[in-house]
Amino acid sequence: MKAMKAGLIGCGNISDTYFQMTPRFEALDIVSCTDIAPDAASAKTSEYGVTSQTVDEFFGNPELELIINLTVPNAHAEVTERALRAGKHVYSEKPLAASLNDARSIAAVAVETGRRVGCAPDTIFGGGHQRARQLIDSDVIGRPVGATALFLSRGMESWHPNPDFFFKRGGGPVLDVGPYYIAALINLMGPVKRLTASGAITHPERTITSQPRHGEKIQVEIPTHVSASLEFHSGAVAALMASWDVQRHGHNPIEIYGTRASMIVPDPNFFGGDCLVGRPDGDWETVPPGDLPFAEPNWPTKSGNQVANHRIIGAIDMAYGIRNERPHRASMEFALHTLEIMEAIGKSAETGRHVEIESTCERPAAVPAGRGESVFA
Numbered sequence: 001m002k003a004m005k006a007g008l009i010g011c012g013n014i015s016d017t018y019f020q021m022t023p024r025f026e027a028l029d030i031v032s033c034t035d036i037a038p039d040a041a042s043a044k045t046s047e048y049g050v051t052s053q054t055v056d057e058f059f060g061n062p063e064l065e066l067i068i069n070l071t072v073p074n075a076h077a078e079v080t081e082r083a084l085r086a087g088k089h090v091y092s093e094k095p096l097a098a099s100l101n102d103a104r105s106i107a108a109v110a111v112e113t114g115r116r117v118g119c120a121p122d123t124i125f126g127g128g129h130q131r132a133r134q135l136i137d138s139d140v141i142g143r144p145v146g147a148t149a150l151f152l153s154r155g156m157e158s159w160h161p162n163p164d165f166f167f168k169r170g171g172g173p174v175l176d177v178g179p180y181y182i183a184a185l186i187n188l189m190g191p192v193k194r195l196t197a198s199g200a201i202t203h204p205e206r207t208i209t210s211q212p213r214h215g216e217k218i219q220v221e222i223p224t225h226v227s228a229s230l231e232f233h234s235g236a237v238a239a240l241m242a243s244w245d246v247q248r249h250g251h252n253p254i255e256i257y258g259t260r261a262s263m264i265v266p267d268p269n270f271f272g273g274d275c276l277v278g279r280p281d282g283d284w285e286t287v288p289p290g291d292l293p294f295a296e297p298n299w300p301t302k303s304g305n306q307v308a309n310h311r312i313i314g315a316i317d318m319a320y321g322i323r324n325e326r327p328h329r330a331s332m333e334f335a336l337h338t339l340e341i342m343e344a345i346g347k348s349a350e351t352g353r354h355v356e357i358e359s360t361c362e363r364p365a366a367v368p369a370g371r372g373e374s375v376f377a
């Protein structure tokens with residue numbers, strides 16, 4: 001496929017991954033970047049061979065067909081809508097917006113302009129989670145009756161250079177890491193019908209321990225420890241816990257309990273990993289991604305290991321979807337449903353009541369076996 005010309009807005013922490021991953025695929029070519037902090041954008045020009053533009057020049061650039069929105073969550077709606085109105089398709093980092101109202105506004109503008117919106121996470125399209133999906137779809141574990149999804153850590157102020165937004169409205173462990181886990185559950189078990197939750201602001205003030213702002217304080221606006229119960233349309237019920245207040249734990253990220261067998265699913269922050277299937281008798285059976293794509297380790301970690309990091313395949317699939325006039329997998333409806341669930345978790349924790357979920361979505365099409373982007377063609 002002839003490369004779709006793309007522009008990247010928001011040249012912060014995660015942008016390097018996008019700049020480095022895109023040239024590995026033919027479908028997209030990032031030719032321009034911008035940021036409200038002009039230095040952040042100009043720093044990328046020599047490193048990645050892209051043009052940096054002012055924000056106004058960027059939105060007016062007729063060459064750009066798709067915009068990759070990597071701004072902070074509070075800016076997602078404004079940036080995505082501006083791009084749509086400029087006639088561009090948009091692939092946004094998660095969450096789709098900082099509020100459901102903003103997400104609905106994006107959806108209305110997408111309909112009005114006839115442009116597409118896609119949204120991360122795309123880790124669920126990696127071979128690890130696609131194998132889990134296949135094990136469910138082929139009835140290996142039977143009908144899922146329940147699940148646990150647990151993302152528990154000490155928080156972001158120890159490593160992120162600019163961690164304030166994580167602790168403000170639009171941030172928090174549910175909105176930040178929840179998209180990966182909730183998207184993984186929807187991909188495996190379908191849409192959510194209603195939920196209930198409780199939450200706590202464990203530390204009203206947090207101290208940054210990363211550089212360069214070591215010692216600065218952050219006033220916390222959102223619960224940093226949350227526990228929820230999700231009821232799916234299928235009848236399955238999942239326990240979900242999201243916390244930045246846990247020093248250590250011994251749980252798997254996601255477990256699915258089927259009528260025939262249980263399954264431990266790979267960490268949804270990553271694209272690879274093995275599934276473990278546990279039947280009533282015998283040992284856990286390891287089921288690797290096998291012939292499913294985007295699971296191979298390709299990205300060095302600080303510890304010297306390699307992990308599977310194919311962060312961009314959601315946008316690559318979207319580019320093929322636009323060209324081939326088929327739905328893209330990381331869809332706006334899917335992201336809006338995920339966001340409604342996350343917002344409902346906050347609402348339920350505040351009110352102490354069950355919250356019904358109005359939106360719904362299809363499970364994205366499974367990714368076929370094969371290698372590389374040809375599976376999207």
Ligand SMILES: NC(=O)c1ccc[n+]([C@@H]2O[C@H](COP(=O)([O-])OP(=O)(O)OC[C@H]3O[C@@H](n4cnc5c(N)ncnc54)[C@H](O)[C@@H]3O)[C@@H](O)[C@H]2O)c1
Nearest residue numbers: 010011012013014035036037040070071072073075093094
């Ligand atoms: N850092 C990660 O590991 C990571 C991983 C996955 C997803 N994400 C998501 O990616 C997004 C960005 O995260 P990050 O960690 O790179 O944040 P960051 O703060 O490092 O970078 C965000 C950049 O966006 C720019 N920006 C903010 N508002 C803007 C606007 N209105 N117009 C133009 N530029 C604007 C900022 O100046 C900054 O350079 C978030 O939605 C986050 O949830 C981050």
